[in-house]
Amino acid sequence: MNSDSSFYIGTSHEKCEDYTSHQDNLILVSDGCSSAQKTDIGARIICESAKQHKAYQFKKGLLMPFCSRIIKMIGLPDECLYATLLTAYIENNQILIEAIGDGNIIIKTKDGILHILSMSYSKSAPYYMGYLIDKNNDFLWVSMENNNFIITYTKIDLEDNIFHKIRSTKDYRFNADTFVCNNSSFDFSPRKNSITLPVENVEWVALSSDGLNSFYKRDIEVDGINSYYQPVEHISVIKELMKINNTNGRFVQRRVNRFRKRCNDLNWHNEDDVSLAVLVP
């Protein structure tokens, strides 16, 4: 078993509001809201508190009151906790993945297939951890019009063929026969997403923020002077990033270092912060 994580700033950001953490059988990713204050610190407080409490207290609703006490003690605004939280941990031979907010869950099963679940919101307004203890903002978020929750499930085989894709905006149920692997279970909703997978079927599980969906390729026009930016599909980014050959030690840091060099070669730029955490059972 091993876990590792890494994060880095996006080109349009003054400070990195993504954060990752890892510990033995647990990985965590948090992405702070750019329009709220001090969310870079909030994302760290949420991650480290969840790690401290081994994530399970999160289910009992104890995590956010704990974080709230911390920020009050150090004089930070409530809105610093407007951040997502994605966690994956191993318990009783099962991998439990939980996600509040947007981002990507990437699973490689033992048969070599890559499963990508991308969670997004049509008005780019994800549900944030801070709303769990802020009833007013929770209400405002629910009342927001046309902010549909979108979950996209993509499967890529060993030959790089994308052979299954479901995009859902209303009905979040997938056919259990086609979802990741046998004996998996899931529960998707705009507020919280959960997946349970048997350890024996999984090679690794990765979590990332929505930063993987913010890549652009800089192309030079024929005149050699003007340049323009084309979005890079997040599936292409994930395929490039997740070329993991060795899962020992700081393997995510090594992979991210190599990926960033590759991005330079490809002329890819990430506007948003990028974060990645990987858990190898």
Next chain:
Amino acid sequence: MSNSTLIQHSIQGTHFGYSAADLDYLAEEGTTEYTLATIVVDESSSVSSFKKEMEAAIKEAVKACKQSPRSDYLLLRVVAFNSSPREIHGFKPLIDCKESDYDGCLNPSGMTRLFATSLEAIDATRAYGQQLYDNDFDTNAILFVITDGIDNESGSINASSVKDKLQEAMRAEVLESILTILVGVGVGTYTDVDQYLDTFKDEAKLSQYVPLEEADEKTLAQLGDFISRSISSQSQALGTGGPSKTLTF
């Protein structure tokens, strides 16, 4: 780590090989980048008179490298050569290199297989660099070839062959940069050797030639210091995209 935990590798298309630390072991160390340092040292019969001083220079280099802030990022390989090459030890973390390991490590005898051994050392560096690259480690390299004489055992392999191998290694783009330093020991009274080695450096397109006039204790102690400073400097350059500047002896 002892030598016994180094893994033996053969190089495809050649009849020689090298040993190196297991990649999983390196990964467990938590380091994400390494500088591959190789010291290739002449142990032909002409080295007999300053064998101990040469061993002391290697020991000094290892000792000084251990004090470098980059010591955790260094993998050292030491090769001796006369009529044939002999790996004293393969690429291994500096922490596993004990100074006492180099007591009596040279056994002077035989001829000088300078070009072929240089070529093989470059090839071993490229091959292990490829393995590190494939496992996402960032890597650069520095290679010292220390000799007191003229090649008389490499057959058809010449300085141009070394140049081709060096260019091949750089074209592979698995090593961020490679610094190659040729050291001529005790060449002060042998101007023909000095000239020969200078020409070797130019023809093989090596990075630097350092002629040492004497082969005495003081000069070779300075050589140890020079080697460690050069290794540290190259290691600090890792991530910049190019090699470090060559240092003055």
